[in-house]
Amino acid sequence: MHAAVITFPGSNCDRDLAVAFEAAGARVTRVWHKDTALPAGVDIVGLPGGFSFGDYLRCGAIAARAPITRALAEFAAAGGPVLGICNGFQVLVETGMLPGALLRNAGLKYICKPVALQVATAESPFTSGWAQGATITLPIAHHDGNYTADPATLDRLEAEDRIAFTYADTPNGSARGIAGVLSENRRVLGMMPHPERAIAPHQGAADGAILFRTLLDTLTPA
Numbered sequence: 001m002h003a004a005v006i007t008f009p010g011s012n013c014d015r016d017l018a019v020a021f022e023a024a025g026a027r028v029t030r031v032w033h034k035d036t037a038l039p040a041g042v043d044i045v046g047l048p049g050g051f052s053f054g055d056y057l058r059c060g061a062i063a064a065r066a067p068i069t070r071a072l073a074e075f076a077a078a079g080g081p082v083l084g085i086c087n088g089f090q091v092l093v094e095t096g097m098l099p100g101a102l103l104r105n106a107g108l109k110y111i112c113k114p115v116a117l118q119v120a121t122a123e124s125p126f127t128s129g130w131a132q133g134a135t136i137t138l139p140i141a142h143h144d145g146n147y148t149a150d151p152a153t154l155d156r157l158e159a160e161d162r163i164a165f166t167y168a169d170t171p172n173g174s175a176r177g178i179a180g181v182l183s184e185n186r187r188v189l190g191m192m193p194h195p196e197r198a199i200a201p202h203q204g205a206a207d208g209a210i211l212f213r214t215l216l217d218t219l220t221p222a
């Protein structure tokens with residue numbers, strides 16, 4: 001599997017994301033936000049966490065207008081898988097590739113801690129390595145992780161089984177405890193928790209490794 005990881009000025013989890021893909025067995029090409037094309041033959045694009053463009057305007061708003069974003073949108077429109085983590089999730093909602101918005105945490109504080117999550121659906125190339133309803137632990141690290149959307153959109157996400165993860169105990173005010181959502185074709189995932197920071201026991205939890213291994217299994221032809 002060939003993964004592309006995009007770096008914006010202010011990204012700080014881009015190397016961690018590349019390492020997580022590599023640890024699962026993928027080859028990784030790093031892509032700069034000013035590039036206008038993705039590497040040929042790329043199987044998945046990762047948008048990392050961090051503080052792209054200093055979180056000015058709104059988190060992810062400027063990155064969503066970077067030169068690489070047009071190629072990213074075309075890749076996703078053609079069915080290409082995209083994984084956006086934390087700031088990457090914020091970029092995906094700012095591009096309109098995922099519905100909703102990420103508001104300031106309800107408690108107005110930056111939250112950095114491991115949290116328990118439920119895998120809300122196993123029907124995706126990211127989550128099929130778990131049973132639906134499995135409880136896992138991943139770290140969060142954000143000040144704008146409070147997922148919101150209008151009630152009709154939230155109902156639709158539920159009805160279409162597009163909520164990927166929910167918080168066991170919602171730390172940030174997210175509507176319906178949502179921690180991650182899938183696109184309509186289920187091939188774009190945005191999530192606030194950081195699977196790339198939990199790929200080995202010495203990091204406190206290794207549940208994130210399952211997501212990357214699942215991607216390898218589901219996206220790599222046998």
Ligand SMILES: NC(=O)CC[C@H](N)C(=O)O
Nearest residue numbers: 049050086087142143144
């Ligand atoms: N770790 C991250 O990606 C943080 C995202 C964003 N800067 C926030 O604090 O909400």
